[in-house]
Amino acid sequence: MQSRTPASRTGRPRSAAADAAILAATREALVELGWSKLTLGDVATRAGVAKTTLYRRWAGKNELVVDAVAELFDELELPDRGTLAADIEGVVLRFAAILARPEAKSGLMAVVAESTRDEALRERIRASIVDRQKRLVHTGRARAQERGELPPETGPEDAARTVDLIFDIVAGAVVHRTLVSAEPADEDWVRDFTRVLLLGLSGSARPGM
Amino acid sequence: MQSRTPASRTGRPRSAAADAAILAATREALVELGWSKLTLGDVATRAGVAKTTLYRRWAGKNELVVDAVAELFDELELPDRGTLAADIEGVVLRFAAILARPEAKSGLMAVVAESTRDEALRERIRASIVDRQKRLVHTGRARAQERGELPPETGPEDAARTVDLIFDIVAGAVVHRTLVSAEPADEDWVRDFTRVLLLGLSGSARPGM
DNA sequence: CCATTACGCTACGACTCGTAGCGAAAGCGA
DNA sequence: TCGCTTTCGCTACGAGTCGTAGCGTAATGG
Numbered sequence A, B: 001m002q003s004r005t006p007a008s009r010t011g012r013p014r015s016a017a018a019d020a021a022i023l024a025a026t027r028e029a030l031v032e033l034g035w036s037k038l039t040l041g042d043v044a045t046r047a048g049v050a051k052t053t054l055y056r057r058w059a060g061k062n063e064l065v066v067d068a069v070a071e072l073f074d075e076l077e078l079p080d081r082g083t084l085a086a087d088i089e090g091v092v093l094r095f096a097a098i099l100a101r102p103e104a105k106s107g108l109m110a111v112v113a114e115s116t117r118d119e120a121l122r123e124r125i126r127a128s129i130v131d132r133q134k135r136l137v138h139t140g141r142a143r144a145q146e147r148g149e150l151p152p153e154t155g156p157e158d159a160a161r162t163v164d165l166i167f168d169i170v171a172g173a174v175v176h177r178t179l180v181s182a183e184p185a186d187e188d189w190v191r192d193f194t195r196v197l198l199l200g201l202s203g204s205a206r207p208g209m
Numbered sequence C: 001c002c003a004t005t006a007c008g009c010t011a012c013g014a015c016t017c018g019t020a021g022c023g024a025a026a027g028c029g030a
Numbered sequence D: 001t002c003g004c005t006t007t008c009g010c011t012a013c014g015a016g017t018c019g020t021a022g023c024g025t026a027a028t029g030g
Helices: A016-033 A040-047 A051-057 A061-075 A084-100 A102-115 A119-147 A156-180 A187-199 B016-037 B040-047 B051-057 B061-075 B084-100 B102-115 B119-147 B156-180 B187-199
Strands: none
Touching: A016 A040, A016 A051, A016 A061, A016 A102, A040 A051, A040 A061, A061 A084, A061 A102, A061 A119, A084 A102, A084 A119, A084 A156, A084 A187, A102 A119, A102 A156, A102 B016, A102 B102, A102 B156, A119 A156, A119 B156, A156 A187, A156 B102, A156 B119, A156 B156, A156 B187, A187 B156, A187 B187, B016 B040, B016 B051, B016 B061, B016 B102, B040 B051, B040 B061, B061 B084, B061 B102, B061 B119, B084 B102, B084 B119, B084 B156, B084 B187, B102 B119, B102 B156, B119 B156, B156 B187
C-alpha cells in the first residue's frame, strides 16, 4: 500500500492487521467527522494503535485518506450487458453508488483539492484510484468496437486521447452531479446521461430508446 | 456578499474597502499557501485588518473562501459566436482558464469537499457560484433552439432537467480534466469535448468538422 | 539467544483556533 | 456641534492539534 519493498529483512515485521485496522478506522472517522475534523490521533485511537505507529507508515492525513478511499473503488467491474449503452449505464451506476457513500464523498474531493499543490499526492491518487479505473473505459470501448457500435481505432495516440476524454466526461459528470449538485445519480439520470454521451445533444432530445 | 441587509441603521458602517482587501488577501494566500495551510490570522495580516474584524464578517474559512473564489467566476459570459459548437467552445475555454488559476483550483475543490458535510455551505456555493453560471447553459440552449440546432422544449420540467444534466457534464468534465487528470483543457481538448457533447461517441470518431 | 525492527506510551514545543475585553475611531441623527 | 451606536485594532487567553523524541517492551530471524 505505501510501497515498502526495500530493506527490512530482519526484525519484527509490521502488523498487517494494523494496516487494515487503521484504514478501516480512517473510513469510519471520515463518515462521522468528515475530512476537516478528522485527526490522526483520533484515527489511531479508533484503530487501537499508537499515534506514532500511524506516523511510521503514512506521511500525513493526505496519504492516509487516499489509501483508505482507494480501497472503496476496488470493487468496480464492467460486466458485459450486451450493448454499449447497457454497459455504460451499469458501470456508471456502480460508480455513483460508491461515490454516494459519505466516506468517499468527504475524503476524495479533499485529497484532490490538496493534490493541486502536491505533485506527489496527485501521482498517488492517479496510481491508486484513477488509472486503476480507467481500464474500465478501455474494456468497454474495445467491446463496443467488436460489436460494431463504435468505429475502430485510428491510431494508438488517438485512442489514448479518446479514452482520457471519455473518462473525464464520465467521472466528472458523476462527481459533479453527486457532490456539487448534490442530487443522486440514479437510474433516470444515468439513462439521460448515457443517451447524451452516445448520441450527443442533437440526437438525444426525445425520450424513449 | 454575506447578506447583511437587516438592522444596522446607525453607528459606524463597515468598511467596504476592508471586504475587498480581505477577499483579495484570501486569494493571494490561496495561491501562496493553498487551502490547508491558509490561516485566517495570516489573511487578516495580509489584508491589513485585525483578525477579529475578519471573524465579525465571516463565520470561518469555508465561507470566506467561497466568497473569494466566487468573484473569480463573475467574469464569465457567453458571447454569440454564431453556432452552438462555437458558443460551447468559447465558454468552456473561458471556464477552463478561470479554473486553471491556482486560487480557483485550491479553493473551489476544498470547499466543495467540506460542503458534503455542511448543508448551509453547499447552499452558499450553489447560490454564489453554480446557479450564477447555470444561466449560461440556459442562454446557449435557447439560442441554439432559435437557430434550429437543438429540438424545442418538450416541457418546462424536462428543460430544467436537461439544463442540469448539461451543466453537470460540462462543468464536471472541465473540473475533472483540470484537477484530477491535471492536464490543460486547451483548444484541442475543448474541440474534442464539444464534438462528443454535440454528436455523441457514435458520431464523433473522425476528426475534422 | 541476540541483533534488529516494530510497537505502545508519555511528554513536549509550536502552532492555530475562536473569543473576550478594552479603548479609540467613524458615521448618523438631533 | 454633540452624543449614540457600531465597528475597528489590539492584546491576551484556554483549548486543541500537530509531528517528533525518548524510552522500555514485544516480536521476529539468524
